[in-house]
Amino acid sequence: MIALEDVRKSLLEIFQNPAQYPDVFKALDSSAGLQRENLSAVVTKLTDRETPLRDRLPRVPGSGRAAEWKQLVQIGGTAPWYAETGSPPEDNGVWASKSAPYRLLGKVRSVTGFALAAGRTFADLEAETSEQALMELIQGEEDAIVNADHDDVARPLEYDGLAKQIVTNVIDAAEAEFSTGLIDKAVYKLLSTYQVRPTAIYCSYGMSAAWPRSLANSVQVLLNQGNEVVAGVQVNRYASAAGVLPIIPTPAIKSVAATAAGRVKSTIYVMTERRQGEQLVYLDELLPVTKIPLPPGGDGAGKKIAVITYNVLVVRAEQLCVKITNVLEPNLA
Numbered sequence: 153m154i155a156l157e158d159v160r161k162s163l164l165e166i167f168q169n170p171a172q173y174p175d176v177f178k179a180l181d182s183s184a185g186l187q188r189e190n191l192s193a194v195v196t197k198l199t200d201r202e203t204p205l206r207d208r209l210p211r212v213p214g215s216g217r218a219a220e221w222k223q224l225v226q227i228g229g230t231a232p233w234y235a236e237t238g239s240p241p242e243d244n245g246v247w248a249s250k251s252a253p254y255r256l257l258g259k260v261r262s263v264t265g266f267a268l269a270a271g272r273t274f275a276d277l278e279a280e281t282s283e284q285a286l287m288e289l290i291q292g293e294e295d296a297i298v299n300a301d302h303d304d305v306a307r308p309l310e311y312d313g314l315a316k317q318i319v320t321n322v323i324d325a326a327e328a329e330f331s332t333g334l335i336d337k338a339v340y341k342l343l344s345t346y347q348v349r350p351t352a353i354y355c356s357y358g359m360s361a362a363w364p365r366s367l368a369n370s371v372q373v374l375l376n377q378g379n380e381v382v383a384g385v386q387v388n389r390y391a392s393a394a395g396v397l398p399i400i401p402t403p404a405i406k407s408v409a410a411t412a413a414g415r416v417k418s419t420i421y422v423m424t425e426r427r428q429g430e431q432l433v434y435l436d437e438l439l440p441v442t443k444i445p446l447p448p449g450g451d452g453a454g455k456k457i458a459v460i461t462y463n464v465l466v467v468r469a470e471q472l473c474v475k476i477t478n479v480l481e482p483n484l485a
Contacts, residue, residue: 189443191286191459198287203294204387204400205354209425211437211463214254219436223250224469227346254438255300255311257292258460260446261285278457282443285459289441291403297435297465298354298404311464314354314421320471325479327410327417330362332390338422338474339394348472349394354421358481360401363388397422407481416481424472432469438462 195201226246261281300313321341325334335353342348388399407416425433439462446456467473 191282191441191443194283194286195290195441198283198290201287201290202403203290205297205402205404206290206294206435208352208400209297210431210434211440212431212434212466214436214438214463216438218251218253219438219464219466220249220251221436221466221468222247224471227471252311252464252466254436254462254464255309256460256462257289257296258458259285259288259292260456260458263455263457278455281457282459285457286441286443289459289461293461293463294402295404298402299406300465313465314467314473315419315475317465317467318421318470318473318475321474323474323476325417325476327412327415327478327480329480330359330482332363334420334476334479335390335422336393338420338476339392339397341474342422342424342472343394346472348424348427350392350397350422350473351425352423353390353397353399354405354423355399355401356405356407356418356481357401357403358407358416359405359418359420359479360388360399362482363390363399410478410480412480415483417478418481420476420479422474422476424469427469427472432472433465433467435463436466 224246225248261284263277263281296310296313298313299315300310301307301316302310302312303316304310321338323334323338328334339350342350387401389396390399405418405421407418409415410417423433425431439460441459441461444458444460446458
């Protein structure tokens, strides 16, 4: 057991010699500036957070002011034949260097002086307030993964989400009813053109209800094994030509009004997130989700808490994903 006196001596040594222990001193000394707390582990403890894409995509540590990666320009397709006096053709495809600046995301919540005086401990109020800000931030991240658009003049601080980045393979359903034939068409496109197998299907909540209806009288298979994505969202699994694919509904994929009265439509994404062990879709993260206390506002007796992160969505091979637009959702009214 560590003696209390030993702890006291260690702390005294740190405060008397801050130059020798700069990181520890900064963490202990409230006068050393804003104190940061990494909340990455706390995110997994939030229930009903509705962030399946954010939870599914890896977060790769970044550095500098911008993320840098190799972007697929053209998949190799050279024939393997070569002459006896020659050498086998080298075919790595065409990759180009690409970069994008990190984007800053954050939420601020306040604990008022009145709330503190009302009787609850500050620790309780701080934990509750931090959780509220954290929930708002990660749900904002979920939406950004799909819908962020840096070129929108009203949203210049955003990065580009999936809707903006996936441009090569787009299937316009022209407000046709959902059918698994649309999914099969996308899967076949990836298999026949690029020889890749997609890894997941992203859709809206409304569209996820279309699958059981579409397959009710079909020999195709919809598997529900009671599995859940980490964020707590229930998923079905579709037995496609490329194998069993998880159908992941997310609130980030919005339903919008269709031409037909009373009907709505949305977009489906058939994603190749990984290929041959290499991650193709991920969040390059400069700063993990972090809590920072801010100076008090309002009555001056309270405290503000900011939850922030710096990251950017990377899609290294958008050609290996398919976006199916304008698909009618089932009429659930």
